[in-house]
Amino acid sequence: MDLVLRALIAFVFVLLLTRVVGRRELASLQPFDLILLVMIGDLVQQGVTQNDFSITGMLLVGSTIGLLAVLVSWTSFRFPRLRPVLDGEAVIVVQDGEPIQKNLDRNRLTLDELRAAARQEQIASLDDVQWAVLETSGRISFIPKERDA
DSSP states (O other): OOOHHHHHHHHHHHHHHHHHOOOOOOOOOOEEEEEEHHHHHHHHHHHHTTTOOOOOHHHHHHHHHHHHHHHHHHHHHHGGGGGGHHHHHOOEEEEEEEOOOHHHHHHOOHHHHHHHHHHHTEEEEEEEEEEEEEETTSSSEEEEEEOOO
């Protein structure tokens, strides 16, 4: 039972940590971010298993983490009011071609990163963007301005 309790605590810790650290799409992780994720995984694993190398311990911890992930997903689906807390909310970062600096700062997103994401979507300038939205996945969606015919 001790392993299950430690797995529960580790799960909640990692969930909160990812909410605090912010959104980053896996493809856009810097090498340091990736190393940090691996380190967190290793540190959490040590705290959960406390050097318990048994098959039973592995099954208990894996099952607990899996069940908690399903529970969080189900809770987010079943209770829409909890969705912003569990999944986060999309954030508008550009409106009518103008970056919203407050939202960029809050999500630790630089203007250069925003411009790079726009270029990857074949958008040459933020002036051509009606809306840019930082999605809960960490991806940025761009809605181009309508051009007069």
